[in-house]
Amino acid sequence: MLQAIERQRYFIDYSLSSLARRRGKNLGLLTVYSLIVFLLASVMLFTQSLRQEAAAILKEAPEILVQRIAAGRQDLIPAAYLERMGSLRGVSEKRGRLWGYHFDPAIKANYTLMTADQHQLPPDGILIGAGIARARGLGAGDFLSLRGNDGKPAAFRVEGILPAETELISSDLILMAEPSLRAFFGIPDGLYTDLILKVSNPREVRKVAEKLTLLLPDTRPILREEILRTYDAIFNWREGVVFVLLMGALLAFVIFAWDKASGLSAEERQEIGILKAIGWETGDVIRMKFWEGGLISLSAFLLGYLLAYLHVFFADGFLFEPVLKGWATLYPAFRPRPVVDGLQLATLFFFSVFPYTLATLVPVWRAAITDPDSVMR
Amino acid sequence: MAILNPAILALTLAALAVSLALLPAAVFSLRVLRQWDMDSGSERQLGLERSTYLISTLVAFAFAVELIALLLFIYNAEALSTQFVGAMCATGVLNVNGYGWPTLLLKVLIFFAAALWLQLNRLDNRGEDYPLTRRKYGLLLAIAPLVWAEAAVQTLFFLNMNPEVITSCCGSLFSAEGSGVAAEIAGLAPREAALLFFGGGLTVLGLGAWRLWRGRGGIPFALGGIGAFVTALMGIVSFVALYVYEHPHHHCPFCILKAGHGFIGYGLYIPLFAATALALGAGSAALHRHVPSLRAAAALEGLRSIRLAMIGFVWFYALGLWLVARSNLTLTEVWW
Structure with missing residues (x-):
């Protein structure tokens, strides 16, 4: 050898x-x-x-996303749908989400606006992603003025900047309190952008989605595994x-x-x-x-x-x-x-x-x- | 829609290149079978002798590539499992269409045939008059169609992958209630499987020890190796896997290759495949020990193959035993 x-x-x-x-x-x-x-x-x-x-x-995203479809387009979904769903076996959590896009002519880019569920924010307070902070030169305490859907400018105070580790998703994100977001977009109470469902057992996800399409025929469930x-x-x-x-x-x-x-x-x-x-x-x-x-x-x-x-x-x-x-x-x-x-x-x-x-x-x-x-x- | 992914491109490319390389090799084999004459000093014989260098290098290279391709194929099937509805590991991906399992089987078959050929080639090069040339190229003629078939089946497998298909995962294929070979193996009671698994192991190790001690018995050792390979695969499915997953009904032979189980499957399969291939080589060396110019070389090569094969088998069974011992799963109260 x-x-x-x-x-x-x-x-x-x-x-x-x-x-x-x-x-x-x-x-x-x-x-x-x-x-x-x-x-x-x-x-x-x-x-x-x-x-x-x-x-x-x-990995942290909800297993199922439910969108309401009206005439083939995505539409706002009534909160009542959460009740209509009833209790589905295997679903550990379900709630409505409120979010939308806003075009800012100043930097010719779209922002994603979302309600801050995990942060307590004052009515005029926002958290912004690092991308926006860079593009608009903003820091904590500065004010950001955006044109609301009624045409009037609304000024928001930057309470903080979202951590850099999440930048791949939070770069263009603005988080604000729910009432402020409804007022800004003009979305009446009782309507959400979409609903999310958490299902702990991966093998039950498809069954839950199947039940959803029967219970709520005008909706479209989107599975996390499909996105992935x-x-x-x-x-x-x-x-x-x-x-x-x-x-x-x-x-x-x-x-x-x-x-x-x-x-x-x-x-x-x-x-x-x-x-x-x-x-x-x-x-x-x-x-x-x-x-x-x-x-x-x-x-x-x-x-x-x-x-x-x-x-x-x-x-x-x-x-x-x-x-x-x-x-x-x-x-x-x-x-x-x-x-x-x-x-x-x-x-x-x-x-x-x-x-x-x-x-x-x-x-x-x-x-x-x-x-x-x-x-x- | 076929899936355009670099690993698939690489595998297709490799299969194509190897098939093309074996084309002149096969033609050359025919010439060798008809015209090879070691005693002749003619121009034609000289040309043939020169060409053997090219062909044997080409074939050795092609087979080495096939060995790596087998690993890549499994690994890629494992990685693709996220792309199909219902697939959780390589089993689901292989089930996507009817060509998956035949491709894997052909690849395993080619692996052993190629390993045998490479060892035969090595042995032949030790003899001064290249006594095994005809036999070698005869074997090559038998392997070449396998390689071409494998290239064709693999291409069909990749082309017919439809991500919309809901495939069945290992839970439904390797379950005691199902039908077919996989289910039959999985349905084997763990007790019988354990007996087979370790029985096969003891047999092959015993035969190997006998061969090392007494200096003969290479052919029984090769047969024992084949037996050990089959019983080991059955044992993995219906016995070792349970202990690795710590779940009395999870029988999959592929899930152990996942990162979640520390890639432990590669530690099991690679030594098992290598040891079995070496055992086949030892058998072929024993078969040719009476060829005059190979007497010394065959003994030496046989000894070397057996030593290496024994290391592989000992490794495999020790790891299998350790996996069972360290597991939190207890089946003793249930099955025996």
């Missing part, structure tokens, strides 16, 4: 010195190779963290599209690798000839060449992955951000949380090391079967 390891160590040793002898050529290959890994890994790491973020946000699945599908799909687009680059790289591997210089040919003349077998030459390829692959993989990691988690993935994330004026500044997983690494392997090795296989063999006498002449 030890002997076998020693043997491979000599191969590595020889391969390294052989790589160093052709520094220029190999550095060029390494650069292109790393670039490919970098591009692919960036896309993967970025979508992975987006997916993770979406799942983390929705949609997010997952969207991010997967976006990732897939970028990958398909990068396929062209990958193909170019494969051709490049093939060309580099088959274009042996006279010097290299002579080297192989000498090796064979001093007793190396064809299999040994192939092994040596594979070590060369393996070392280049490993370096490129590590380098590219490291760069992608830095790009995504420290430079916010600025190259792909608009494509993968979507965009908005008040888009949250969000720090993706670093995640590395095995599925990603294996997939990345299939997109980089696998095509490279396949492309160099035939050229390597062709070099290895050279007869010593034909090249040393």
Whole structure:
């Protein structure tokens, strides 16, 4: 066993010195190779963290959301629907939610206005998300004036700014007391935007939703798992599209690798000839060449992955951000949380090391079967 | 709507590339079967000998890729389970259409066939006159159609994934009340399953110890390995899984691969698959121990395979035992 390891160590040793002898050529290959890994890994790491973020946000979301549909459009839902529902087995909590959008011409962006259920706010007090605070230059104690639905401006005092950890969802959020929100939007008492239901057992969710559609035929239940699945599908799909687009680059790289591997210089040919003349077998030459390829692959993989990691988690993935994330004026500044997983690494392997090795296989063999006498002449 | 996801793209790409790589390999195998003649010094024989280097490297690479693809396939099925209504683990995803389970079965079959081929190739390279060349390429001709079938079935599996389909989760497939092979296995009483599980283990370890001690009995060990593999899978479904989930009716062989169970399933499956593959290799080495140019090499290779296989089996059964021992679930009062 030890002997076998020693043997491979000599191969590595020889391969390294052989790589160093052709520094220029190999550095060029390494650069292109790393670039490919970098591009692919960036896309993967970025979508992975987006997916993770979406799942983390929705974890606390209610299991079922009930919207009233009137003529195919969403409409305000009467509070009486909560009574009409009656007590559904498995539902641990149900209540109405009040929220809406408001367009602010000053910064040409939409705010999300919502009632503050967990905070006691005075009638003119609001809590705002960090995105709004940045865009309007607001801090605690400042006043924000918005045009209500009656056309008159309403001034609100900023009581505080929502914590930065929640920015992905709270960036454009304004929280205010329920009476203030009703007055601002002109929503009469007894009407809500939608209803939410909490169901503790995940296996009961579908049954509860089924009962709801029978009890309240003019409503539409939306399940949390459906939202989650949609997010997952969207991010997967976006990732897939970028990958398909990068396929062209990958193909170019494969051709490049093939060309580099088959274009042996006279010097290299002579080297192989000498090796064979001093007793190396064809299999040994192939092994040596594979070590060369393996070392280049490993370096490129590590380098590219490291760069992608830095790009995504420290430079916010600025190259792909608009494509993968979507965009908005008040888009949250969000720090993706670093995640590395095995599925990603294996997939990345299939997109980089696998095509490279396949492309160099035939050229390597062709070099290895050279007869010593034909090249040393 | 097919799902466009990088792992699926990668698997499809890999299957396509491997299938293409096996095409010239299969043609070459036919030539070897017809024209291989070690005693001849003709141009044609020389060409064939040279090409064996390319083909065996190509095939070794293709099979190595197949091994990684098997892992990726399982892992990806696991990850996709959020996308289908009713799926909670890989079982639900494999049930999405009729091609899921055949793909997995073919992949497992190819895994063992490929492992056998790689070990045969290794052994053959030890002999000076490459005595197993014909046999090797005959085996390759048998494996190639499997690989092509797998590529086709897998592509159909991915293309026919419909996220709207309500699939059945492991609870309904691996339940004692259901019908079909999975249910039959799950319906096995834990007591019988435990006896089978540890009986298979003791048999294979005993045969391995005998082989190491007496220096013969490689073929019984290989057969014992196959038996251990089958009983171990049955044991996982109807016995070990219960203890891992600490739930007397949860039989799923895939849920143990989840992060929630510490990915413990990989710790079980990888050594089991590796050990079984090595046991097959030991069997093939024993089968070829009478080939004149391989006498020493076959003994050496067989010993090495058996040692490694024994490490894998010991690991597997020790981990299985530990999982049962550390569990809070007690079945002793109920079943025996």
